[in-house]
Every structure is written in structure tokens, then in C-alpha cells.
Amino acid sequence: xxxxxxxGCVLAISVACASSPISSERLAASEAAIRAAREMGAEKVPxxxxxxxxxxxxxxxxxxxxxxxxxxxADVLLIRSQADAELALALAREAPAxxxxxxxxxxxxxLEQTAQQ
Numbered sequence: 448x449x450x451x452x453x454x455g456c457v458l459a460i461s462v463a464c465a466s467s468p469i470s471s472e473r474l475a476a477s478e479a480a481i482r483a484a485r486e487m488g489a490e491k492v493p494x495x496x497x498x499x500x501x502x503x504x505x506x507x508x509x510x511x512x513x514x515x516x517x518x519x520x521a522d523v524l525l526i527r528s529q530a531d532a533e534l535a536l537a538l539a540r541e542a543p544a545x546x547x548x549x550x551x552x553x554x555x556x557x558l559e560q561t562a563q564q
Contacts, residue, residue, distance in 0.1 A: 470513055470518050470521055470522055470525065473529070474509070474510070474513070474525055476529050477502070477505075477506050477509070477525045477528040477532065478506070480529045480533050480536065481499065481502050481506065481528070481532045483536050484498075484499050484502070484532045484535040484536040484539060485499070487536055487539040489536060489539035491539075492538055492539050492542045495534075495535040495536070495538035496535070497535075498531045498532070498535035498538065499531070499532060501528075501531045502528045502529070502532035502535060505525070505527050506525065506528040508524050509521040509522075509524035
């Protein structure tokens, strides 16, 4: 019974380790997220620009850690880098949508004032 429990734990740990992406996959995901944020114009939107810069810095630090053989810390930084880049992308997408919504609201107010006259 104890051997089955230990065997189950070993199997669970090995499956968990095997299913986690390797550093090169995380690096590629981080790079793709940074590229997408840049292409969406995140550098021109102040809050997005901040998160994009953080993503780039974290990616650079992760590359240094990978070169030093510290995969665990590098993976954590790459996860953070990807998350910051994805946030930058979302903020960059939000800015034009918010501006369009404001223009529509202004137009509605203008039409209301015209209708009242």
C-alpha cells in the first residue's frame, strides 16, 4: 500500500515536471507577447509603455539567468515578462477603443443639444 502511494507521488511529480514548458518555449512566448504589444503601439500609450518596458527588462534578466544555468528563476521572470507584455497589449488596445467611445459620447451629447434647440 505504501509502495503504491509513493509510486503515485513519483508519477504525479514526473507528470507535473514533464508538462511544464521548457525555458525556450517560455522565452518564445515572452518574445511574441512583446512583439505583439509593440506592433499594437504600446510604446505610444503611457501605461502600456511602462509594462512593455518591464517586460523587456524581465526578459533580458531571464536571458542572463538562462546563460548562468538558473532555469527556475529564468522561468519565473519569463512568466512575468509575458504577463507584463500581455497587459501592455491590452492597454494599447484599450486606448483607441476608449477614445472612440468618448467621441461617440460627445457626438450623442451634441445631438441631444441640437434636438433641444
